[in-house]
Amino acid sequence: MSKGNWLKERIPLNIEGISALLFKEEIPVHMKKWLFAMGTTPFILFPLQILTGALLAVYYIPSTEMAYESVRYITEDLQMGFWVRGIHHWGAHLMIISLFLHMMRVFFTHSYRKPREINWIFGFILLFLTLAISFTGYSLTYNQLSFWAATVGTNLIQGVPVIGEFLLRMIRGGEDVGINTLTRFYSLHVWLLPIFITILIGVHIVLIRMHGISIPKGFKKESYDFYPVHMYKIIIVTLFLLSVLSLLAVILPPGLGDKADPLNTPLHIKPEWYFFPVFLFLKWVPLSFGMLITGLAIIGMVFWPFIEPLFSKNEKTRNIISYITGSLVILILIIFTLIQTFTV
Numbered sequence: 229m230s231k232g233n234w235l236k237e238r239i240p241l242n243i244e245g246i247s248a249l250l251f252k253e254e255i256p257v258h259m260k261k262w263l264f265a266m267g268t269t270p271f272i273l274f275p276l277q278i279l280t281g282a283l284l285a286v287y288y289i290p291s292t293e294m295a296y297e298s299v300r301y302i303t304e305d306l307q308m309g310f311w312v313r314g315i316h317h318w319g320a321h322l323m324i325i326s327l328f329l330h331m332m333r334v335f336f337t338h339s340y341r342k343p344r345e346i347n348w349i350f351g352f353i354l355l356f357l358t359l360a361i362s363f364t365g366y367s368l369t370y371n372q373l374s375f376w377a378a379t380v381g382t383n384l385i386q387g388v389p390v391i392g393e394f395l396l397r398m399i400r401g402g403e404d405v406g407i408n409t410l411t412r413f414y415s416l417h418v419w420l421l422p423i424f425i426t427i428l429i430g431v432h433i434v435l436i437r438m439h440g441i442s443i444p445k446g447f448k449k450e451s452y453d454f455y456p457v458h459m460y461k462i463i464i465v466t467l468f469l470l471s472v473l474s475l476l477a478v479i480l481p482p483g484l485g486d487k488a489d490p491l492n493t494p495l496h497i498k499p500e501w502y503f504f505p506v507f508l509f510l511k512w513v514p515l516s517f518g519m520l521i522t523g524l525a526i527i528g529m530v531f532w533p534f535i536e537p538l539f540s541k542n543e544k545t546r547n548i549i550s551y552i553t554g555s556l557v558i559l560i561l562i563i564f565t566l567i568q569t570f571t572v
């Protein structure tokens with residue numbers, strides 16, 4: 229097969245295709261179960277993050293002197309400020325949880341297979357960008373925990389072979405985490421990463437519409453119209469998510485902690501829970517070796533749709549291999565997260 233055909237099969241772009249893409253959508257019946265439509269959850273949450281983030285940005289001041297004070301003002305003095313901050317905070321956690329669930333559903337239904345390999349890779353880029361936007365956002369609070377998490381988190385970059393030191397200085401804007409790091413993280417968090425994520429979500433959705441949603445083996449090949457049933461369902465889920473976030477913002481509002489003090493290292497530094505597995509692993513092994521293994525594991529997952537067929541041409545054997553691999557990865561991630569949760 230020529231290279232042109234290979235790409236056309238995966239990105240089938242033409243005028244009729246584009247108009248069908250914009251105006252019609254058939255939803256397979258298995259999508260009536262939300263787990264199968266889980267990708268819609270981050271799709272709903274992301275605009276909400278933009279909206280609440282824009283409101284927070286009205287009062288947030290990205291300077292080492294004022295960042296913590298501005299967050300304190302939003303939380304304690306500003307009318308409904310704690311609520312907007314709470315929704316933004318919990319929205320980020322929920323977005324990451326829903327992304328993991330979405331990936332698991334795509335993986336275990338083998339929906340990354342031909343012709344959807346490229347969309348799997350775009351999905352992974354979306355995951356990395358979402359983790360990056362969460363990391364930069366966490367650092368903006370500029371309290372002890374977030375300052376030291378930023379310091380330890382960026383320190384890991386040193387483990388990147390050859391260019392590690394250079395990258396570290398680029399990202400921090402100097403030797404240590406300080407004003408240059410804060411303004412860099414602020415730009416990344418409020419406009420650069422949101423723009424990239426928005427573009428990539430667009431590409432992801434266009435590719436989904438081009439291929440149609442996959443119908444896993446054993447599921448009915450029937451479908452229903454997007455409007456009205458599926459659209460109403462999305463509205464109901466949106467209202468549900470809003471209620472849950474609002475409740476979390478009130479019952480478990482994000483705290484303030486102590487103001488960042490670069491001269492006083494806290495006893496226990498921990499990143500956010502979604503970095504626990506990598507954080508724990510890198511504590512156990514030499515940094516460069518740990519970064520190499522982490523990098524290889526990530527490359528393996530990103531390119532899994534192309535790696536899996538190398539094991540066998542037989543579909544049943546490939547199914548078994550992918551179930552075992554997927555389950556092992558999830559098991560390791562859960563065990564590492566639990567160990568890190570219960571150790572100091």
Ligand code: HEM
Nearest residue numbers: 264265266267268270271339347348351352354355441442
């Ligand atoms: C902000 C991030 C993301 C958004 C908004 C998003 C959104 C969606 C939506 C709405 C669908 C339609 C089916 C469904 O709802 O499950 C979908 C399908 C898909 N997603 Fe995502 N997704 C994101 C991230 C990811 C990630 C991290 C991966 C994997 C690494 C991924 C891989 C895929 C694939 C391969 C499909 C096609 C599945 C099929 O046809 O059955 N996506 N995505």
